[in-house]
Structures are given as structure tokens and as C-alpha cells.
Amino acid sequence: MRFARPLSLVAVTLMGLSGCSSLQQLTAGTDDVCGGLQQLIADYDTGFSSFRGKGTTMPLSTVYDAKIELVHRHCQIWNWGAGDSVYLCSASDPDIEVAKQRHQQSLTSVRACLGPDWREEGDWRERNGQTDGYASRFRSADTNAVVSIQTAVQTTGPRRRYTNFLYIGDEARSSSLGTQQ
Template sequence: GLSLTGCAVQENLRSGTDDPCTSMKNIVADYPNGFAEFRRSGTNFKSVTIYRAREELIKGHCEVWAWGNGDSAYVCTVGAPNPEVAESRYEQAVEQVAGCLGQQWVPEERVRERNGAAAGMATVFRQQGERSPSVSVHRVEDRSRQSVYLYIGSPGRKL
């Protein structure tokens, strides 16, 4: 499953669902409905409402984001104490997502940029068909902070 574990001192990440692959497929399939089936209680912010996720691919770390224009995304975010742990979590997540989604999804790895400087990596999986979301795994370096996140949502949204 999407265990994404680091070293022993690490917070052990586990899936909040018995069958993460099936959950991921169901989440992807619910994209045209704005992940309505996966929304629990929500908090309103100015431009976005953030809902707790009903099925969490990474226990305690997933939310559904809904913007004012009807666009929404299923997002799981996990911090990492150092670049090595971030890298290993990122690689494991990419491998597991690829395994779940299967052959019809094509991965493309790209360098994330901020202000023209490299700021991590992202692997974006796309499938043919306009009702299909983009599924991506990101390793984000923000000054000294490291995080890894899984994004299922609109292909056009810049993260």
C-alpha cells in the first residue's frame, strides 16, 4: 500500500484504507463529480473550501480542496525531516501510484521551479480523455522545508 515510510525515527505513514489501490481508482473515478463522495466536514477560506477526506490514501494527511470555479482536487501532503527521506518517500509514492494506475497512465517527470530555481521534482501521470484528472506526486523543497504530496485533480492547475 501507500506506506511511504522513512527511517525508524520517522513518523510511520500508513494508508487509511484497507485497499489503497482500489481507493485511489475510486477517487480518480469521482473526479468529474468534484470528489463529492470523498468529502467530509469542510472549512471555508477566501478562495477555497478544504474538506477532510473520507478515504485517506495516507492516514491523517489527505483533504479535498474545492475552489470557487467548481475545480477540485484530492490532495495528501506529508512533511519530511530531510532531503533523503523526502526523496525516498517521493520515489516510493511514484512507484506505488504507477503500480495502482497501470499501463494506460503515462508518467512524465519534471523539475519543479520557483523563481527560476529548481525547487524539487514532480511526476505527473496522464491518461487520454478529458474527464480524466491528472495524478501527480511532488517532492517540494521550500527553503529548508521538505514535503511530498500526492495530487489528483485538474491537469491545468499550477501547484
């Protein structure tokens, strides 16, 4: 599998690691974000077994601390058994402008890390017949893994909440990010 290896500085903006001081400051969890992303994609077929830390077992899944965190203290590996695992980083945003900024910065970084062998598609997310955000998905003929940057809005509760996701896993689970109420 071939990946572009740009300067790590380009990737540091993943999930909006830089930005205005009014938002929750996110930091990279590794010195080489692009290398970490590439290693995670390469380990997808083993359920990210090389990157699983301490696990918490729940009735239908196990959630592991990620040994490589592309976004410090915001990433986990979820496993439902039978090879069904995802790597997921998420961060809440105070408003739509911050969510859009982080989405765009994340896209720029992921594009640079993945390189030209990956095909990008974007589409609006829908839940209950209403648009609830935007998803950008990257696919390559070299792997079954989908890399996705998504921004979701949750309208339940006293105010709207915005969340950005970085996802590595299969297509089906990618479509359900942020749909839990």
C-alpha cells in the first residue's frame, strides 16, 4: 500500500489542532500524524490489534484506549467482535463555525497524508429525514478501510451540539456516526 509522506507539520492541523483560542485546544497525540494514520490503516484488517490499549467490556462491544492517538485524549478503538472494529477520534465544538473550521482543517490534512491513490467522496449526512451534518469519505483499492471526516449536529437537548469525527473502519459503521441520541 502506498501513501504520501508529507511533512508532519501539514498533518498537525488534523481535527483543528490549531485555531482560535476560544475553542477547546486539541493537540496531536503523536509526532508523526501521517505515519500514525498510515499504520492504523495498515492494521485495519486485524481490528487494530497492534494499537489496542486497556479495554472496557460492555454488553455488545469492547472499547479500547488507542495506543496511537492522532488527536490526544480523543481517540478509541471500538470492537464488536468478528473482525468488526473501528478507530474513532471525536471532539465536540462550541458552535457551527468551529465545527466547519475543524472539518476543513482535517480534510486538508487527511488529503495530504493519504495521497493520490485515495478517492474522496463527500455527502450530506441524514437522520430521520433531516440533514444533520456532512461526511467526507476516502477509499483506496489497496484496503477495505474507509477513512472519514464527519461533522454532525445533534439537536436534542437545550442547544445544538456539534461534533467532528475522524473515523477508520468499514463503510456501514461510518454512516452511523453521531446518530445516538
